Amino acid sequence: MILFRYLTREVLLTMSAVAGILLLIIMGSRFIRYFSSAAEGDFPITILGNLMLLHLPGFMELILPLAFFLGILLAYGQLYMNSEITVMVACGVSPTRLLKVTLLPAMLVAALVGLCSLWLTPLGTLNTETMLEEQRSRLDVSVLAPGRFQEFGQGRTAYISEFSDDGKKMENVFVHELGDRGENVHNYVTRAASGYQEIRSDTGSRFLVLQDGERYGVTPGRLEAERLTFERYTLRLGATRERQSFDSFEVASTAALFANPDPRAQAQWQWRAGLPLMVFILALMAQPLSKVNPRQGRFGKLLPAVFLYVAYLSLLLAAVDTIGSGAWPVAVGVWPVHGLFLGLGLLLLWHSQRKGMR
Structure with missing residues (x-):
């Protein structure tokens, strides 16, 4: 229990710091964009705070998996640098147990990502589009x-x-x-x-x-x-106009997307459902990638890991677009992309354990 609390605290603290920095960068960029539009009179500046708050779940569903991935890499990398994991292994902590400890906070992060992707993000997008549409349709001195x-x-x-x-x-x-x-x-x-x-x-x-x-x-x-x-x-x-209704798959509820046989609806549903799964797969890949030689430094594998995450996310987006256009079967969906990186994570984990045993 003490080991679990220690490792979880290290991972979550590092993840929070990374998520805070990424969120500050992304929200700062969006704030500048909205502030320019408000200065040009597209909408009153009084709703700027509401717009930023409504965009927060959409940012978090993409930031949290990356922040958790980097949090494991940096936290475990520091533990390897300090030879703390070496001492844990010498005391009987197997790599399998370390993986179980890693997957427990992954469940918490996956729940937060699922809450954002399945409910909060479409709801926020709907409210954002409604608010902007009302401002476009209104002629207000504000x-x-x-x-x-x-x-x-x-x-x-x-x-x-x-x-x-x-x-x-x-x-x-x-x-x-x-x-x-x-x-x-x-x-x-x-x-x-x-x-x-x-x-x-x-x-x-x-x-x-x-x-x-x-x-x-x-x-x-x-x-x-x-x-x-x-x-x-x-x-x-x-x-004053009535509240507008939007026929867009991005603002539709997850239940409505699941029941809709349209390929675009199914692609959007699979994208939302796949983000929590992405957290576990990234955690599986992060543990072997975090193992560094003290001479390399804790940032030795950080850049390849970021490239791996970008490739994962890019393939998911490409699969969603392909399914939405009808060029890829809905029954197959985006799951081969998740399966590919799940296999890669298992391969990295097996190679790391085999190398450690030797």
Whole structure:
């Protein structure tokens, strides 16, 4: 029990450090991408935190297997460097028992990966797509950034100088609209000292209410122009839409995918179900790969191990695409890829034990 707690703690602590670094890199890259889109007015910056949180399970289902794989390599590599595993073997700890100790935390990691891949990731993807679709369909002043000309939907371009302290009132509003008048395109330019958004509770319609301004109408190629001075002018932005439904296999539930005979649905289901299995196979390969000579250093086999993981993941993705396109039988599926690396892991383990006995 003491040996189990010691090895498990070493592996999980190393895995947590690796997972934290990888998660920071990946989420940082996605944050920059979303922040740029928010700055361009694609969606309000207030939902940025929700988007990052919804993407977290999708990141974790790929990060955790790699982090666990590297955690075993680094933790056991350090134990080999310190000759601790040599002492364990001398005290009667067989390689088989060491493998059993390794597979026990693998069950915990596989459960977390399965929770993400089978439930949390599709749910998060569905909520993300719904949220972004609602923001694309809505014409909301919350997407506007002060000091920028931004597309505002329905051929409108808007500019505001600043928001009030509570974020509800806009100062120095400029709105350009395009409208058809016969065969000509009519331009409307509206300037106002201030404005705010108003939502009618009975209909759900949204309006941009402008105060103390002027509205000009000009048709290119014609000399006359229209001018309107107003104290209050209302622009209808649109009505709130119902929540959208998505017919995508990526956001479908795992039970729905399993019952769907479509090759794309079966490919997506096998991808989700195969990720927890991937954790055990990587753990099987990691134990023999972690055995290093003290002269090599603990990072001696790290680069080949990373290449092995990349090859495993690339073959899985290629198999999923091939099954989805109908070029590979659904009954065979992605399981030959898992079988290939399972056989490789058993071969590495057998070779390591045989070499140790000699």
